[in-house]
Amino acid sequence: MSKSILITRPNYDVTTNYLFYWTQPVISFSEKRNILAYDLYGPKTTRANLESYTAKRNPKIIFLNGHGSSNAITGQDDEEIIACSDKNISKYKNCIFYARSCQSANKLGVSLVNNGATAFIGYRADFIFFRNSDYATKPRMDPIAKYFLEPSNLVMTVLLKGNTTKVADKRSKQSMKKNFLKLLTSNSSMDGREMAPYLWSNIKAQVVLGNKSAQL
Amino acid sequence: MTPNVDLQNIVVERLRRLPSHLQISIGNSSYSNEELVSSVKDGTKLGKQIMGIQLDYLQDLASGKIYLDE
Numbered sequence: 001m002s003k004s005i006l007i008t009r010p011n012y013d014v015t016t017n018y019l020f021y022w023t024q025p026v027i028s029f030s031e032k033r034n035i036l037a038y039d040l041y042g043p044k045t046t047r048a049n050l051e052s053y054t055a056k057r058n059p060k061i062i063f064l065n066g067h068g069s070s071n072a073i074t075g076q077d078d079e080e081i082i083a084c085s086d087k088n089i090s091k092y093k094n095c096i097f098y099a100r101s102c103q104s105a106n107k108l109g110v111s112l113v114n115n116g117a118t119a120f121i122g123y124r125a126d127f128i129f130f131r132n133s134d135y136a137t138k139p140r141m142d143p144i145a146k147y148f149l150e151p152s153n154l155v156m157t158v159l160l161k162g163n164t165t166k167v168a169d170k171r172s173k174q175s176m177k178k179n180f181l182k183l184l185t186s187n188s189s190m191d192g193r194e195m196a197p198y199l200w201s202n203i204k205a206q207v208v209l210g211n212k213s214a215q216l
Numbered sequence: 217m218t219p220n221v222d223l224q225n226i227v228v229e230r231l232r233r234l235p236s237h238l239q240i241s242i243g244n245s246s247y248s249n250e251e252l253v254s255s256v257k258d259g260t261k262l263g264k265q266i267m268g269i270q271l272d273y274l275q276d277l278a279s280g281k282i283y284l285d286e
Contacts, residue, residue, distance in 0.1 A: 015241040067244045128242045197273035
């Protein structure tokens, strides 16, 4: 059976709209490497679809985008699509997760790993990004959001290359750190320097739970 | 002045340096710079979160932690 990944990317407010468009390069990268990407986008981002695709398609990696909390991650229109309280959370056994959402490493990630998921990469605090409001209709072109979202995509692309969860986390953090230092340099604009604390927060919040040697 | 008021003033001044065309996505919402400033001044949950992020950053900047490799 060929390797596959499953992606959720709701699109119903400005934050999810940005995550939606910034996930596209990961899908393209996956296709280039002949790794099947099941794409649950927009209204398709439902609990029913996530559970059904996981059960039937057996994806090795699940990449979740959307709003989150310590206990859950949501899909389209704030529907809770995966939560600590799920009775059947062990259905995600052997999956590697990357959750680009707020706080979900605190409890949801722990619960998934304790119930058989191989690993969970996520954030213990809010995942934060700045954006330039002039780019609201073309998020992928936003040079401000790029500082925050491009390094987070690296978690996935490094995993798709067959590297371990530990390496994916490290490379992503190295990229964030590089951007962070760029923002801090004297050549950087004033607005750049003032965004640096928030990128620093993302660096400190990103963690790997479970098997750090896990790979696709 | 209590340390918290000092920090609040520092954070507000730093936020004011952000240009108005920037918005921040944090938690389940997106905020303008003005909204961030108000939240810090009013001591809301968001404001306290912003102050926590700034304090953490300033401490790591002062300790040199931000220049260390992992």
